[in-house]
Amino acid sequence: MFIGIDVGGTNTDAVLMDGTTVLADVKASTSDDVTSGIVNALDGLKAKHPFDPAGVKGVMIGTTHFINALVEAKRLAPTAALRLALPATGSLPPMVGWPERLVGAMSGRSYLARGGHEFDGRHIAELDVGELRRHAADMAEHGVRTVAISSVFSPVNSEFELRAAEVLAEELGPDVAISLSHEVGRIGLLERENATIVNAALRELAAQIVDGLEASISGFGIDAPLYLSQNDGTLMGVDFARRYPVATFTSGPTNSMRGAAVLSGFDTCAVVDVGGTTTDVGVLTNGFPREATSDVAVAGVRINFRMPDVLSIGIGGGSLVRSGAGGVTVGPDSVGYRLTSLARVFGGDVLTATDVAVAGGLAEIGDPSLVADLDRASVREALDRIAADVADAVERMRTSTESLPIVAVGGGSILLPDELPGGLKVHRPERFAVANAIGAAIAQVGGEVDRVYAIEPGRRDAVVEEARQEAVDRAIAAGAHPDTTKIVDLDEVPIPYLPGNATRIRCKAVGDLRTEA
Amino acid sequence: MQRVVPEDLVALARGAAMLGTGGGGDPYIGRLLAEQAMRAHGPVEIVGLDEVPDDAVVLPVAMMGAPTVMVEKIPSTQQLTVAVQALSRYLGTTPTHVACMEAGGVNSTLPFVAAAELGLPLVDGDAMGRAFPELQMVLPTLNGVEATPMSIVDEKGNQGVLDTVDNRWAERLARSATIDMGCSAIISLYAMSGAMTRRSFVPGTLSLCIQIGRAIERARAEHQDPVRAAADRIGGRVLHTGKVVDVSRRTQTGFARGEASIDGVDADLGRRCVLRFQNEHLIAELDGVVGVTTPDLIMVLETDTGEPVTTEGLRYGHRVSVVVAPCDERWHTPAGIELVGPRYFGYDVDPVRYDRIPA
Structure with a gap:
């Protein structure tokens, strides 16, 4: 048995799972301290489906806590960023272009020092230990409690970041947390460094939250290991979570899509999440969301995490339905959360998508008699419009000509017919309201490599094999079962203007969580 | 004449990415550097080709190397200034204008750095009207303008001046030096008079980049088709x-x-x-x-x-x-x-x- 918990801003959802079977699910309110909400959720699960806490093999938690702390600029520790790069990069020091409010909230301080590598591993400059010690003394003087270290091309060679961390630890003592960029992000200095600084600022909060989570789980009598969901839908152990809270940032949408997929039984499908105002369409391939190609900004800071690729269209349960010269239109404006007071079926006077769904017999919500007078043809036209727009969104997300099953979730999914235009069958899993928690519970363990390789003639296959093996090794080191670990993503991009067939290889391996028998 | 302020650079970078025709590198880093330089030294004037006097001394400046390297080993603003100064010292002239080699990608934003730091106007135009991969691929080559003498500088303080028999040799030798410099170098080349610049440049491409960027932004804001607008x-x-x-x-x-x-x-x-x-x-x-x-x-x-x-x-x-x-x-x-x-x-x-x- 596994327990999956999703700690959202409003609700804490929990599920008790046996394999991919949901034994029980429960919704509780999120508490300010996080932990009591979790205890309530666990109590709720036990009330619904009595279980022996000792029989739980793992607890997986997905949380928006850390990203919210950044967005709200709250509970951030006094942070220093040290970049090893001089004489290069000095014109754009760490935290350049950041919102001032955020820098202020973490009392951010920037330091530049000699170091860094060229693309081919040569040193830009040698480390100057004396310089590092002087920076450390200044950090200590200013009450810095957590440090982010970045170095040019550290994904190619991490030696300088590791050495600088040793020097800082000697000067600042063991209580100052140090985050290293090569462990956080990929090629792209500013974005990787930004993610590392954000991570550093969240380290103290991470320690507190993880302690709290562990205490609430063990207080419940569960002796199993605790995991947190990462951005890519894989798990990290609590020791890793203490050091890399930033890796939880985008786990929310990922868990939701993966949970929906497992509920439906498809591992390659389009997930259509129909809310009150928008419909979000994402695509899962082999159980993992396809990732968006562009960089993302969180709280005004550019980071190079890959987010799930989601297409949003302006159709939801609260979308306004209008008749005009050009026919019936649906959305993109919506009554939003005021649906239950403004919609016709709830006694209001605004015609919404929910009203036409009720009039068309797709759902029974509110008082159907209040929409009995609607013109049949117009209702049909509105529902056809919704189906056609959603089908079009799915079509645009599809990456091959093969038919893709559609999994519909969300409160607004009543708007959709059982089959979309083009013969696309719509599957509606039960318990979709706790898809997030299920997504957390079923998560696997992953390992990733992202590096520039100089490929000598005839060596391409060997280099790719090396990258694959390293990804697999990393997954296993992170806790994946070797028998189930496989490559899920391999991307090879030659880099122009570099000699020696320089190629950037990104490779990701995942496997099932290894549990003690 | 148009005054370009940091707020214009987002639009300019977006338009330049379009004219980069898929290459030229992501102009994001160039934009940040230009913003930094303008914050420190003030806005940059871009002047139309018809406003450049015949006897003007125009020194184009550009980045050479791999854009992928530039997102790690970010050039310094001084590097651009040093490249222009190294060439003008070799030529024994004082530059009156800085210019762009390409209208596409990073090389449309980086010259703003040199212009801001040197306090010189930037020519509103470029030597291609788009992006191409090799340094002889510019309209001045068609007019017989020589790429060299050219300067090449790295972030460590190394400087070189090349004087080659033709523009393809300039490409070849500069490429080798660039690789040794860590695959990212700043070059200044194709020194021209104002008269020759007018004959050899594509006019108005920097202001065009800003207009393209604005057109895309406006179309998005008005829910029009941004692709059609561009x-x-x-x-x-x-x-x-x-x-x-x-x-x-x-x-x-x-x-x-x-x-x-x-x-x-x-x-x-x-x-x-x-x-x-x-x-x-x-x-x-x-x-x-x-x-x-x-x-x-x-x-x-x-x-x-x-x-x-x-x-x-x-x-x-x-x-x-x-x-x-x-x-x-x-x-x-x-x-x-x-x-x-x-x-x-x-x-x-x-x-x-x-x-x-x-x-």
Whole structure:
């Protein structure tokens, strides 16, 4: 048995799972301290489906806590960023272009020092230990409690970041947390460094939250290991979570899509999440969301995490339905959360998508008699419009000509017919309201490599094999079962203007969580 | 004359990414550096070609190397200034204007750094009207302007000046030095008089970049079609709208070659566009027929946002539109085609202009 918990801003959802079977699910309110909400959720699960806490093999938690702390600029520790790069990069020091409010909230301080590598591993400059010690003394003087270290091309060679961390630890003592960029992000200095600084600022909060989570789980009598969901839908152990809270940032949408997929039984499908105002369409391939190609900004800071690729269209349960010269239109404006007071079926006077769904017999919500007078043809036209727009969104997300099953979730999914235009069958899993928690519970363990390789003639296959093996090794080191670990993503991009067939290889391996028998 | 302030740079960078025709590097870093330099030294004046006096001393400045390296080993603002100063010292002249080699990618934003730091105006124009991969591929070459003497500097303080027998040798020797400098160097070259600059530059391309960027932003804000807005702004047309269904890449002699296949959607349903690229997009085929080739511009934009997509950023499933537009007419002369036509890049086809085949 596994327990999956999703700690959202409003609700804490929990599920008790046996394999991919949901034994029980429960919704509780999120508490300010996080932990009591979790205890309530666990109590709720036990009330619904009595279980022996000792029989739980793992607890997986997905949380928006850390990203919210950044967005709200709250509970951030006094942070220093040290970049090893001089004489290069000095014109754009760490935290350049950041919102001032955020820098202020973490009392951010920037330091530049000699170091860094060229693309081919040569040193830009040698480390100057004396310089590092002087920076450390200044950090200590200013009450810095957590440090982010970045170095040019550290994904190619991490030696300088590791050495600088040793020097800082000697000067600042063991209580100052140090985050290293090569462990956080990929090629792209500013974005990787930004993610590392954000991570550093969240380290103290991470320690507190993880302690709290562990205490609430063990207080419940569960002796199993605790995991947190990462951005890519894989798990990290609590020791890793203490050091890399930033890796939880985008786990929310990922868990939701993966949970929906497992509920439906498809591992390659389009997930259509129909809310009150928008419909979000994402695509899962082999159980993992396809990732968006562009960089993302969180709280005004550019980071190079890959987010799930989601297409949003302006159709939801609260979308306004209008008749005009050009026919019936649906959305993109919506009554939003005021649906239950403004919609016709709830006694209001605004015609919404929910009203036409009720009039068309797709759902029974509110008082159907209040929409009995609607013109049949117009209702049909509105529902056809919704189906056609959603089908079009799915079509645009599809990456091959093969038919893709559609999994519909969300409160607004009543708007959709059982089959979309083009013969696309719509599957509606039960318990979709706790898809997030299920997504957390079923998560696997992953390992990733992202590096520039100089490929000598005839060596391409060997280099790719090396990258694959390293990804697999990393997954296993992170806790994946070797028998189930496989490559899920391999991307090879030659880099122009570099000699020696320089190629950037990104490779990701995942496997099932290894549990003690 | 137009005063460019940091707030203009987002639009400029976006327009430059479009004119980069898939190459030229993501101008984001260049934009940040230009913003820094302008914050420290004030706005930059860009002056039209007709405002450049005959006896002006115009020194173009550019980044040479791999854009992928530049996102790690970020150039310093001083490097650009030092490159201009090194060349002017060798020439024994005092520059009156700084200029851009390319209207596409990072090399349209980086010269703002030198202009701001040196307190010089920047010429509103460039030597290509787009982006090309090698340094002899500029209109001044057609007018017999020599690339050298040229300066080349790295971030460590190393400086060199090359004086070569022709512009291809300049490309070759500078490329070797760039690699030793860690694959990212700043160069200043093609020193020209104001009169020669007027004859050899494509006018107005920097202000055009700003206008393209603005047109895309405005269309988005007004829920209009940003791709159409961008195409209209440069007198081009939307060749194809679809979804990337295949991208293959390989490296040959230091350049990333590849093809992308884009299956049509909506009005283009059932049609396939294949793009052949070599850093920049060079050939667009429609259903197996060559539709448009270099030197005309072939650009890929995200269909929904109008955001330009580089060849490195093209990925399976990307929803994109292919926009084609005319290049500067001088590229269509026999000498221009020899320098940057399809055969120079190894494609055995005759050049085809952007409007040759019906939409």
